[in-house]
Amino acid sequence: MVMGATAEEPPPDIEAASAMADLSYAATAPALAEAIADADALFAWRSVRELLPEVWPKAAHLRWIQSASDGVDWLLFPELIESDVVVTNARGIFDQAIAEYVVGLMLAFAKGLLGVIEGQRHREWRHRPTELLSGKRLLVAGVGPIGRAIGRAGRDLRMEVRGVGRRARSGDGIFESIAGTDGLAGAAAWADYVVDALPATPATRHLFDASVFGSMRPSARFINVGRGATVDEESLIEALRERRIGGAALDVFEREPLPSDSTFWELPNTIVSPHVSGDFEGWLEAVVRLFVDNLRRFVAGQPLVNVVDKREGYVVEPSP
């Protein structure tokens, strides 16, 4: 059992795992190369991201990798996908935090918070009417647990809510209707807020392109809490710069950290945040609890939870 962390800085509350398994720590390539040779499981934590492909040939006994994040695009590489190694993710941990973040961003736009803060900086009392979210239209791309949490929050705010999933299907208690990804541009034309909560997979790469941004209403806002790779960033920059859409709030980018010379920092009506939507105080502890639960199952030979379909790139739920 290898933890992708140093023994000096172990994951919080990891004691529960040490009762069930021999733990080694590794946060550098040489340490990981040595530790992984005997390991049957890996808790992919922090710094092992870039190291794993390099030491992969030595991982002869590895059977399971627990990711500390929900998206596993950073973790997957061809040899791992081809192998029998099971990958589990942190599905479920970040749903509420991300939904709250999206609501906060929608309200920041609706209530003109950027203008409020700008007015305050200039000590100016600039009254202007606000928008109601109630009655507005929310489209959520990605109808897994995160997308559903966002949709539920939208419904609580009395918004009309639709979704976009892999395939078109009938609506449910959260989404009035669900379009397939091939219907994304049409669905986006309907919405006041378009939220991208998609994982980065070969199928979602640059799904948000010029045709999608071109179909959006001039007043509509785009919010990305999924992955930067799902967006054709040049098309988004153009749409914002030419004010063909109403604004954007971007928490993820193709390249992170966003370079200081990126155009995104100063586009009009655009909020740039540093990939924080899911990272609430306490998420480390929550992921460790999930890992310990899975370790218990692993040791007992029971099925693990949150098993990723490595070819799809996320946890695929059985069709209803």
Next chain:
Amino acid sequence: MVMGATAEEPPPDIEAASAMADLSYAATAPALAEAIADADALFAWRSVRELLPEVWPKAAHLRWIQSASDGVDWLLFPELIESDVVVTNARGIFDQAIAEYVVGLMLAFAKGLLGVIEGQRHREWRHRPTELLSGKRLLVAGVGPIGRAIGRAGRDLRMEVRGVGRRARSGDGIFESIAGTDGLAGAAAWADYVVDALPATPATRHLFDASVFGSMRPSARFINVGRGATVDEESLIEALRERRIGGAALDVFEREPLPSDSTFWELPNTIVSPHVSGDFEGWLEAVVRLFVDNLRRFVAGQPLVNVVDKREGYVVEPSP
């Protein structure tokens, strides 16, 4: 029937009223003095605020005033309170907009939006964990329709919600419990977010004083969408300046517009907004619909809705 507006700029959709009554328009003192002499009702709109006491002796036939706002502290004066003139307010129109605004402000604090925007201005990727609202404690002072809408939004976000009303009473579907105003300081000590949604009345004047701010947790935030007069502003300034509370978002002030030399503009962790929480696009139309509905009742001799208890300063609901 007098409208507090000019005929050139009438309230929107007022045609429905002109079918039921002779309308005169007045937005200056001489015009109001002339028009009010024959009027049996007044739609107190925009600029009549300061004019009414002056022309009051001429209002011999006046029986009803419809306020275009929910709070009527600006409208009431001793002779009006003593008179038989019925005052109705815009209760119910602003609930959802104000609740959304409060959620937006709570999320702005929880998600560190001020820091995000500051980081963006400096093109700096400053990752730091966010707070969850879920599980946090929300205290709402004011348990009328606006306070209840705020409480409901807090519950939708999975917060613990308590209220403060005139008298302590048992909780209900929204508030776990309701303290009386004499228990405000104790209730505030419990909360992560303290929201002031109180009307300005003699009973609420400076209710939020040094003892209340002194009892709050150092991390707790104060949000005022009620009235500035409910707060002892010097005590609030001191609490913020000395960082004895975590922050404040203030939409209302004792003096509005807030003077440009006010200390509030630059206090730490403080968001100053220009009394916009209720003023959603469409509120004028919504108030006119309410007025037309009441006018229909007035003409038919039926009881009006939203009748203000002029001594209490708001619509008093019958005790449950």
